Amino acid sequence: MHELGIVFYIIRDVKQVAEENHVDHVSTVVMDIGEVSTVVPHLLTDCWRWAADKEPLLQGCEMQCNTIPAVTWCDECKREYETVKYGKTCPHCNSDNTWLLHGNEVEINSIVV
Amino acid sequence: MDEVKVIEIKKSVFAENEKDADALRQELKSKGVFLLNLMSSPGSGKTTTLIQLINKIKDKVRIAVMEADIDSDVDAVKIKKATGVPSIQLHTGGMCHLDAEMTRQGLDNLNLNEVDLVILENVGNLVCPAEFDTGSCCNVMILSVPEGDDKALKYPLMFSVCDVVLINKIDILPYFDFDMEKCSKNIHERNPQAIIIPISAKTGEGVNVFADWLLHEVQEWKAQTREF
Numbered sequence: 001m002h003e004l005g006i007v008f009y010i011i012r013d014v015k016q017v018a019e020e021n022h023v024d025h026v027s028t029v030v031m032d033i034g035e036v037s038t039v040v041p042h043l044l045t046d047c048w049r050w051a052a053d054k055e056p057l058l059q060g061c062e063m064q065c066n067t068i069p070a071v072t073w074c075d076e077c078k079r080e081y082e083t084v085k086y087g088k089t090c091p092h093c094n095s096d097n098t099w100l101l102h103g104n105e106v107e108i109n110s111i112v113v
Numbered sequence: 114m115d116e117v118k119v120i121e122i123k124k125s126v127f128a129e130n131e132k133d134a135d136a137l138r139q140e141l142k143s144k145g146v147f148l149l150n151l152m153s154s155p156g157s158g159k160t161t162t163l164i165q166l167i168n169k170i171k172d173k174v175r176i177a178v179m180e181a182d183i184d185s186d187v188d189a190v191k192i193k194k195a196t197g198v199p200s201i202q203l204h205t206g207g208m209c210h211l212d213a214e215m216t217r218q219g220l221d222n223l224n225l226n227e228v229d230l231v232i233l234e235n236v237g238n239l240v241c242p243a244e245f246d247t248g249s250c251c252n253v254m255i256l257s258v259p260e261g262d263d264k265a266l267k268y269p270l271m272f273s274v275c276d277v278v279l280i281n282k283i284d285i286l287p288y289f290d291f292d293m294e295k296c297s298k299n300i301h302e303r304n305p306q307a308i309i310i311p312i313s314a315k316t317g318e319g320v321n322v323f324a325d326w327l328l329h330e331v332q333e334w335k336a337q338t339r340e341f
Contacts, residue, residue: 002241005208009126021120038240038270088269088302096302108122 003043006106007051011058013108018057021113026061028112034068034103035084041065070103130245133213137220137248145338147331148216148231150249152271155237157257158281160188161314163232167196169324174229174331179203179219181211181236188234199223210241213248230331239264243271250334251276258282258289262296265303272303277310279323284313 014029029048033039045063052058070083076095083103085091090098125131141148153159160180167176178200180188189202203219205211211219216233223231233249235242254275256264259282265272272278278300280293293311300307308326312319 002209002244005210005212005241005245006126009129013122013124013126013129017120017122023120027117038244088266106126108124108126110119110121110123113118113120 003039004047004051006039006044007047010048010108011051011055014111015055015057017111018113023111023113024057026058026111026113028062028064029058030109030111031063031065032068032105032107032109033065034105035070036100036103037068037106039106041067066109068103068105071101072098073101074098127244127246130212130214133217134246134248137213137217138250141248141250142334142338144225145335146225146228146231147251147334148220148233148247148249149327150233150235150242150247150252151255152235152239152242152252152275153237153255153257154239154260157237157255157260158314159234159237159255160191162255162279162281162312162320163192163234164195165314165317165320166324166327167192167198167232169320170328171196171198173328175227176230176232177201177223177228179216179223179231179233181205181215181219181234183207183209183236199228205236209236209238210245211235211247212245216247216249229335230327239268239271243268243274251330253277253279255279255281256296258285258291262292263299265296265299269303272300272307275304275307277308277323277326279319280309280311281314283311283318284316 014026018026033041048063052061071080072083073080074090074095075097077093079092081091083100088098089096151159176198178192178198181203183205186202189200192200201222233247252275254271256278297309300309310319310323
C-alpha cells in the first residue's frame, strides 16, 4: 500500500543524482529490497511504471529489485539464522534476545544511464 | 551502441525524509512546540481518545490538532466541536501516511506562537506511517481490544517505533479473548522501552495516566527550549 509513496521518494532521489551527473535519461533503477522491509517488489515496480512514465527523465526506465535476505543474530548463542523461517525466536537456543542484522533495506543501489 | 554507465547510489529511500524530520524537530524545539504523532489502525478510537484527552488537559496547555486522512474532514470538525481547540484537516491525496514535509506544510497553517502541543492524528494504518518519521517529538499508538493481543507480532515495526502504546476499549474486555499479559509481552519483545497504558476512551478510564505522562513530556521539552 505504501509502495506509491516510496516510488515518489525514489523519483526525487534519482532526479537529484541525474542532475548532479548531468544525465538527461535514466534507463534502469536498481533497488535493494530486504525480505522483511514490508515493501512488495512487484507492487513497487507496478507503481514505478505508472509514475516514472510521467517524468521525461524516466520514460521507459525499468526498475530492477534485488532481494536482500533477512538474517537475525542471536545475542545468547552468538549465531545467525534465517529471519523469515524462524522469526524472533532463535532456532538454535530458543532465546528471544535476537536482532535483525539485515533484511529491512529499502535502498536505491544504482542507476544505469 | 550507446555507452552505458552505472552510477552507484547505495542510499536508503527514507534518508531524505529522516533528514527533513530531524530538521523539523530542531525547529519545534527552538519554538517550544511539542509534536505528538498518534497512529493506529482505522476504528481503534483515535478521535474519541483525543477528545477525552484534550478535554482533560486543555486548561493546562495550549493545544492544536492536525487530522490526516485520505479524504473528508469529519475528524477535524468532530474535534473542534467536542473540544473547542483549533483543528485542521490535512488530505494526503491518496497516500497512506504523512511524511515530514507534509507535516511541516500542516504546521505552517497553525499559529505556533500560540500553541504548546500539536497532536497529529496520522492516517489509520499500522504499516506505512511507521516507515516515515514525521518530525514528531514522540510517537503514540492505539491498539484496541477487538483487534487482538497478537498485533505486535504482525506489525512489529509500528510497535518498535512507538514510545507509548495505549490499549483502548478495555471496557469491552469481558467480551473478547484478549490477554493483556500476553499482549504486553508481545509488545515488550519488540520494544522493551514501550510504555503500555490500558484505557477506555468511552468511559475515560486510564486516560488520566496518559494525560499526566504527556503533560510531563511537554514540560520537559519546553525546559529544553529554554536552555537553547
